[in-house]
Amino acid sequence: MATQKKNNSQSLNAEEMLSRSETFIEKNKKAIIGVIAAVVLVIVAVVLYKNYYSGPREERAAVALYPAQEYFAAGDYEKAFYGDSTTYFGLAKVIGEYDGTKAANLAQAYAGLSLAHLGKFEEAVGYLEAYDGSDTYFASATRAALGNCRINLGDIEAGAKLLVDAAHKADAQSLSPVWLRQAGVAYEKLGQKDKALQCYTEIKDKYAGNPMVARDIDKYIEKVSE
Template structure:
């Protein structure tokens, strides 16, 4: 009997809880439904923005890129940059208009490289700095080109730092020695033989398999002699 009473008490508690929940839902049914509807709308909006806005913009930007790459590879940097006035708007316009897309990001890199080749170093730096990528070869090359821009404007202190950053970012036998050698050359230009020697020594110690390592010893000996 005691056991049956206990079970009835438990059922009463469950029923009371259910009843309380029903009352709560009935009382706040409208706010709850509105809240759920808002969540559905937000999620749908995110999906919709991506499907109907982001992806079409990405596809359109990518379609715009092909003609520009053709001009760039033909060294027609002005056409690549500004467009042909007909069926290609130019890398600058793509980079500015589609900045939120991957193609727009890549167009910023092409804009910077085109401007560099046209000798417009200040403007090139702006676009190159807007490019965002962690790819093993592209990112160091862009960083290194920023260094080249500064050096070509005789801003050696700014440029040498980018060469060192490019070497560190690449961290491979192909690219790192190139940028370390550029950094060494700039340090020599600045009269800092100690730092130049440090760059050459780093090539020798860190990248023994690189092509640059074959003649690196002569630079080390030369700067060691100069430092005596």
Template structure:
């Protein structure tokens, strides 16, 4: 009997449609609460995602507005106000700490690092610069280089050299990369790593032969090689 019933479903599209519709209605009836729960969960996820995105946008705009005054103070060399605010407007540290998940808050880490470096607060500058992350060609490489400056001031020349090299290799280009490599080589010389410094000078000579740094690289390479022997 079942075989005949199955044959009827194959030969009679209307019978198949009735079976499918009937089965669907039966499934919905038996699992109504489950389906309602799934629908509510999906709706909540959509609404939650929208509210999260909207809140993030609002926070980013707030951070940008706050940064405007802090940037002014940085350009005017009013470093303490740029870092800590003026009582009315927040400084880079507060913006970075409170809005760090936004683009503007992320950028505040970069600016806070610059201002703190200028003040000679090298470890704190390093902490903020390490929090900054960007795909930008110039800014991320610059952040690595500034981290190297902080490490060098803290007496960690080898760590500084690694960061300068990292800056040079971040989306390497003919203008900035040789500058960062030169800083890396000089840091290695400071660490008495003269053979390694000579190799870095050699990279400048070989890979960036028309750069402004190449003549100094040739001269300093000879010096480093002599000191290494």
């Protein structure tokens, strides 16, 4: 009997809770529908943005960047940055017109690297610092270029640190020993022979596979060991 009363009580409680829920929904129906509609609209907006605006815009940005990449690969840094005055009007235009796209971010790196090659170090710094990417090659190359710009602008210690950081980030036989040697030479200019020695020793220990750098590294080590 007690069990039956308990079951009846639980059944009544469940019915009461259901009734309250129905009453709440009925009273707040408009607000609930409004919230659901708002969530649906946000999802639809995101899908539309990706499919009909962001996606096509990314494609247009990539097409706009392509001539700069071609000129840069050919070593024509002037045209890569400034354009050819016919169909391609320069990296600054790509960055401004397609701000927020991956191609525009990549254009920051190309712009900074092009200006660094042209010896316009102060202008290059702004673009190199604006680039924000995780690609190993470009992230390390822009960091190394920024380091060389800093050195050429007189901030030798900051530049050397950036070069070492770029070398470690890339960890590549082709690039890392070049940047470490540049950093070592910079530290020598500062009279910091211990740091220069660290750079040169790292080349000898880790990057002996690069003959362009490794073949002379003993001379660099000997010079700072005196």
